[in-house]
Amino acid sequence: xxxxxxxxxxxxxxxxxxxxxxxxxxxxxxxxxxxxxxxxxxxxxxxxxxxxxxxxxxxxxxxxxxxxxxxxxxxxxxxxxxxxxxxxxxxxxxxxxxxxxxxxxxxxxxxxxxxxxxxxxxxxxxxxxxxxxxxxxxxxxxxxxxxxxxxxxxxxxxxxxxxxxxxxxxxxxxxxxxxxxxxxxxxxxxxxxxxxxxxxxxxxxxxxxxxxxxxxxxxxxxxxxxxxxxxxxxxxxxxxxxxxxxxxxxxxxxxxxxxxxxxxxxxxxxxxxxxxxxxxxxxxxxxxxxxxxxxxxxxxxxxxxxxxxxxxxxxxxxxxxxxxxxxxxxxxxxxxxxxxxxxxxxxxxxxxxxxxxxxxxxxxxxxxxxxxxxxxxxxxxxxxxxx
Amino acid sequence: xxxxxxxxxxxxxxxxxxxxxxxxxxxxxxxxxxxxxxxxxxxxxxxxxxxxxxxxxxxxxxxxxxxxxxxxxxxxxxxxxxxxxxxxxxxxxxxxxxxxxxxxxxxxxxxxxxxxxxxxxxxxxxxxxxxxxxxxxxxxxxxxxxxxxxxxxxxxxxxxxxxxxxxxxxxxxxxxxxxxxxxxxxxxxxxxxxxxxxxxxxxxxxxxxxxxxxxxxxxxxxxxxxxxxxxxxxxxxxxxxxxxxxxxxxxxx
Amino acid sequence: xxxxxxxxxxxxxxxxxxxxxxxxxxxxxxxxxxxxxxxxxxxxxxxxxxxxxxxxxxxxxxxxxxxxxxxxxxxxxxxxxxxxxxxxxxxxxxxxxxxxxxxxxxxxxxxxxxxxxxxxxxxxxxxxxxxxxxxxxxxxxxxxxxxxxxxxxx
Numbered sequence: 093x094x095x096x097x098x099x100x101x102x103x104x105x106x107x108x109x110x111x112x113x114x115x116x117x118x119x120x121x122x123x124x125x126x127x128x129x130x131x132x133x134x135x136x137x138x139x140x141x142x143x144x145x146x147x148x149x150x151x152x153x154x155x156x157x158x159x160x161x162x163x164x165x166x167x168x169x170x171x172x173x174x175x176x177x178x179x180x181x182x183x184x185x186x187x188x189x190x191x192x193x194x195x196x197x198x199x200x201x202x203x204x205x206x207x208x209x210x211x212x213x214x215x216x217x218x219x220x221x222x223x224x225x226x227x228x229x230x231x232x233x234x235x236x237x238x239x240x241x242x243x244x245x246x247x248x249x250x251x252x253x254x255x256x257x258x259x260x261x262x263x264x265x266x267x268x269x270x271x272x273x274x275x276x277x278x279x280x281x282x283x284x285x286x287x288x289x290x291x292x293x294x295x296x297x298x299x300x301x302x303x304x305x306x307x308x309x310x311x312x313x314x315x316x317x318x319x320x321x322x323x324x325x326x327x328x329x330x331x332x333x334x335x336x337x338x339x340x341x342x343x344x345x346x347x348x349x350x351x352x353x354x355x356x357x358x359x360x361x362x363x364x365x366x367x368x369x370x371x372x373x374x375x376x377x378x379x380x381x382x383x384x385x386x387x388x389x390x391x392x393x394x395x396x397x398x399x400x401x402x403x404x405x406x407x408x409x410x411x412x413x414x415x416x417x418x419x420x421x422x423x424x425x426x427x428x429x430x431x432x433x434x435x436x437x438x439x440x441x442x443x444x445x446x447x448x449x450x451x452x453x454x455x456x457x458x459x460x461x462x463x464x465x466x467x468x469x470x471x472x473x474x475x476x477x478x479x
Numbered sequence: 480x481x482x483x484x485x486x487x488x489x490x491x492x493x494x495x496x497x498x499x500x501x502x503x504x505x506x507x508x509x510x511x512x513x514x515x516x517x518x519x520x521x522x523x524x525x526x527x528x529x530x531x532x533x534x535x536x537x538x539x540x541x542x543x544x545x546x547x548x549x550x551x552x553x554x555x556x557x558x559x560x561x562x563x564x565x566x567x568x569x570x571x572x573x574x575x576x577x578x579x580x581x582x583x584x585x586x587x588x589x590x591x592x593x594x595x596x597x598x599x600x601x602x603x604x605x606x607x608x609x610x611x612x613x614x615x616x617x618x619x620x621x622x623x624x625x626x627x628x629x630x631x632x633x634x635x636x637x638x639x640x641x642x643x644x645x646x647x648x649x650x651x652x653x654x655x656x657x658x659x660x661x662x663x664x665x666x667x668x669x670x671x672x673x674x675x676x677x678x679x680x681x682x683x684x685x686x687x688x689x690x691x692x693x694x695x696x697x698x699x700x701x702x703x704x705x706x707x708x709x710x711x712x713x714x715x716x717x718x719x720x721x722x723x724x725x726x727x728x729x730x731x732x
Numbered sequence: 733x734x735x736x737x738x739x740x741x742x743x744x745x746x747x748x749x750x751x752x753x754x755x756x757x758x759x760x761x762x763x764x765x766x767x768x769x770x771x772x773x774x775x776x777x778x779x780x781x782x783x784x785x786x787x788x789x790x791x792x793x794x795x796x797x798x799x800x801x802x803x804x805x806x807x808x809x810x811x812x813x814x815x816x817x818x819x820x821x822x823x824x825x826x827x828x829x830x831x832x833x834x835x836x837x838x839x840x841x842x843x844x845x846x847x848x849x850x851x852x853x854x855x856x857x858x859x860x861x862x863x864x865x866x867x868x869x870x871x872x873x874x875x876x877x878x879x880x881x882x883x884x885x886x
Contacts, residue, residue, distance in 0.1 A: 099577040101603070101650030102558050108641040108654060168639015168659030175619040175638060178761050181774050186642050187618035198753075203746070210742065233749065235742035242739040249743065276716055277612060277648035430650055431732035433577055521780075536858045538847045540819050547823050548789045564853050586846030587853065598853030623775035633779035636766075669786035678790045682819040684847060 098434030107426045107438050110446040112162035114422045115454055117268045117290065118415050119159045120193075124265035124291070125298010126152040127201070127257060132328065134254040140324035146471030147309070148302045149205050154462035156197055162454055165445055185271045196264045200257040206231075207250040209469045214238045265294040272421060279354035280425040285343050292336040297414035299329045300407040305462075307404060313472070319396050326403045330386040333410070337379055340417075357432035365427050365435055370420045378413015382406035519672045524627040525694040526666055527721040528680075529703060530602055532728070534687035537562055537600035539586040541679035541688060546584065548667060548678035557653040558582040559664040560604040560679055567730045568596040575730040601724075601731050602688060604679070605630060605651040605664035606712060609719030613643040613652060622661060628693075628721060629668050634660045648716045666690070693721075789823035792816075796824065799831065803879060810880040820878065844872040 096105055130148035132138045164170040177194075180187035206213075214236060217228035266287040272278075273286025303325045310317045347355060362370050385406040389399050423438050441447035545551060545560045562583030566576040580589065587600070607630045614622050614630060621637035624630045637660035644652040644661060655662040667677035671690070675681075680688045691700035703709075703725075710727040711720040724731075737744060768777035796817040797804050807813050818824050820838040827833040841863065850860035861867075867874070875883050 099563075099579070102556060102561050102579055102582045103644075103653040104650045106555060108644050163640075166640075168641075168654060169637065172619075172636070172638045174760075174764070175621075175636065177757070178765050179620050179769055179774070181617055181620045183615045184618040184642070186616065186640065190618070198750070206746070233742060233745040235745055237738060237741060239739060242742065245739055245743070271642075275612075275616070275646050277646055426645075430648060431577065433575070433732060519784075533855065536847055536854050537852065540846070544790060544818070544823070549786070566853065586849075588845050588849045590851050599855065600853065620769070620774040620776070621779075623773055623779075625780055626772060631779060631783045633776050633782070635782070636776055636779065665783055665786075668780075668783045670788060670790075672784040673788075675788070675792050678823075681790050681792055681816055684815040684819050686814060 095437035095439065096434060097436075098429070099431055100429040100434040100436055101431060104426075104429055105436050107423070107436070109422055109426060110166065110438075111419075111423075111440055111448065111451045112166045112446050112454070114415075114418045115162040115451055116159065117265070117294075117422070118297070118418045119155050119162070119454075119458070120268055121265055121290070121294030121297050121414065121418070122301050123152045123156045123159065123298065124261040124294040125296065125300075126155070126302050127261045127298070128295050129299050129302050129325065129328070131254050131258050131261075134251060135258065138324065140320045141328075143318045143321045144302050144306050144325060146208060146469075147306055147466075148298075149201070149208065150465045150469065150471060151302055151305060151458075151462060152298075153201055153205060154458040154465055156193075156201060157461055158454060158458045159193070161457070162451070165450055165454075185267060185274055189267045189271065192260075192263050192267050196257075196260050200253060200260045204250055204253045204257060205469070207246045207253065210246060211238045211243060212469065262291060266291045272425070277430060278425050279352070280358055280428070281421065283343065285339065289336070289339050289343060292332060292339055293414050293417055295332045296329065296336050297411055299325060299332060300410040300414075303329060303403060304407045304411075307400060309466075317400060319399075322400065322403055326386060326389060326399075326406075329407070329410070330383070330390060333379070333383055333386065337383060340379075354432060357428050361424065361428045361435060365437075366420055366424050369416050370424070374413050374416035374420055378409055378416050382409045382413065385409075519674075521626040523694060524671075524692050526607065526628045526671065527691045527693050527700065527723060528604070528607070528666070528677075529689040529691050529700055529723050529725070531687045531689075531725045532599055532601055533726040534685045535562070535600040535602055536685055536687075537564055537583060537587040538684055539583040540682040540684060541602060542582050542584040544678040544682040545664070548670075549665070551662075552655055552657055555656070556581055557655070557662070558584075559651070559662070560602060562587075563601045563603060563731075564598065565601060565728065565730055566596055566598045567728065570595065572730060575732075577732070597728075599726075599728065601727070602679075603649065603651065603712075604722060605647075605666075606649055606718065606720035606722040607664075607666060609721060610717065612646045612648065612716070612718060616642045616646045618642065625668075627671075629666045629671070630663075631665055631668060632661050632663065634658055634662075637661050648713050648718065649720075691723075788825050790818050791823075791825040791828040793818075795828040798828075807879040810882055812879060812881055838878065840878060841872040844876075844878075 126148045129141065130145050130152070133142050133145045164173060167173055176187050176190045180190060182188065210232065213228055213232045215238070217225060217232055217236075220228055269287035269290030272281040272290075273283050275281050303322065306325070307317055307322060347358070382405075385402045388394070389402050394402070426436075427438065428435050443449045539562055542558060542561055545558075546553070549559060551557065551559050560582075561579055563577055563579045564583070564587050568574075568576070578587075580587065583600075607624070607628060609624070609628065611624060611630055614624055617623075618640060619636060619638055621633045622630065622643055623633070639654060639659045639661070641654055641661065644654060647663075652661055652663045654660070667675075667679075670677055676690045677688075680690050689700070692698045693700065700723075704723065707725045709723045709725055711718075711723060712727075712731070713720075766776050766778070769775070771777035772780070793816045800817075804813075820843050822836055822838075824835065827835050845863060847854075847858070848860050850862045852860075854860050872878075
């Protein structure tokens, strides 16, 4: 059989979950990570990162809106996908995830953004006319009250929402990890560490994304980058990455040490079919290099310019590495046979329903949405805008 | 003779009622085929399958019959049941050489040098697990285990997410590219409910595949399980698999 | 006049919006979930009937005996008696319901070799031949009648 080495059960030869299913945990990971960064300021009062607060929220929203799209493209019957909401099977992590997603979108993210921006929305409503005014009226739910008392209440409620939001964000991406980690049939996936590894890699990717977006948008707006802010964000990125790296190392060492029945087959797969994506992209380029660069900024005195450049490089490489991690989990988990006697190949189409082209478009879409959101709800009009 | 209006109404009404009743009864009779499933009660059955590896000669007729009976898709080749040929080399028993050319649908007529080792055939199929991991993960309730122990897929409800395909340890599920829904062996449920045996059991020339009803006290499986050494595939997964293999070698994956 | 909830009015509107959403969801659920869902378990009960209604293609041995008892009896002394008719003759339900429907000719030696080809890993108790060495150009049925393959009978 072309592309098959050794023996695979006949039904295993063609991969079931494509690059779109790789995209999905990547996107929800960015959401969870961006939100955790935002919550650093709100709940833990890390004032230094306040310039990224609104941007992080909008980033989370832009990506969360796109998150269901790769899934819909993948489903055999997307027109029936609402069944997951109507008759969710409570033993299925995938079903329960639909509600976690909805909860997070509606009750956490949208409410928090609404409370944060309500004052600006009401002001915009007051000074606009015609259809735009109608639009803003809808967004403000028809309320015109921005008295100091109401804004104080907003702030307190917002704080509560964020506090609820942190475990919700953990759930959002931990669940995705559980979707894979709970499958006993697949030894590459089955692990109690899966939700935790997914979560921490999500936090890393989200922080890296917001860091990159903040610097890029500052450059685009020709304003100075708030160094205290980026230094702090980068430091949190470094810490989170250290934890993530440690967790992945624990998983790896555990596998190598226990060497159960699946080990040799998986080891062979990593060294051959997954060599580029796992060893090169995920581990070296995507983890060790950014960690080294970030460590350098923490240990050595460097100029602002150099630090920003290192942060940007580390951030970009981090995103590559975390994407590679998702790829290795999803695709890697389907490249080997459950008989442990063979391997297959992933044939990714280009302009097909689950091909590379829709994947690229889906990755670009959130940036388009973010651009629209930034126009509608500017993150830079908060009092602490960088000078 | 004087026919009153009252008589006319009485007779007319009776005729009308009887016609309606007859029509509805006829419709009911015509709707059900002579061998309709009205006599089948799921509570009376708990289906399992017995596969005797020592009897299997790798003819592949089961694979073919299943494809015909159940209209299983040909391109690309997906199977509800397939046969694997194992060659266990005594010098390297941990790494059997396994093949399943087109699932075994044309048998195994390719020359195979025995050499130093043992060769045997293992038919595979859905194990209709009592604790099935595939039904556990279905997000919408499109796959389920019936009260008589058969795991089925609801083609009109399945969303095609393929989570069940990932969750099956035995590789017996696939996505039907024509209906875009999950598909797998149904134990020929449409035959069981009419007192017939699955197509694969029907055509096996050696009787290596036998359908069994664990709830039937006269079923030969009870005696068979008592007198033979029986295994299920991947027992460590605790799936409650109900396909029992006689003579299953440890090398079988 | 001071309205008591003036400063939380917007939050009340938000809560009302959520309540409306929940209501829409409840209505949608009542409308869209199939009637028979959940009757026996977390699935649509009608799916069982759908599975049971699938059309059959194989008739089963008992049906063949109804008309072809003579063939079955004639094959009785031979080893092939355990093999069902449809194993070689294909799906025959259409023919059993309507004998006018033609039956495809069973195609040996392809069929024969599926079970009897040597050096393919068959168990020891199964008689096998290397076709070329065994019969060279002759087909299997030149010497072996498929229903009764014994060659020492006439």
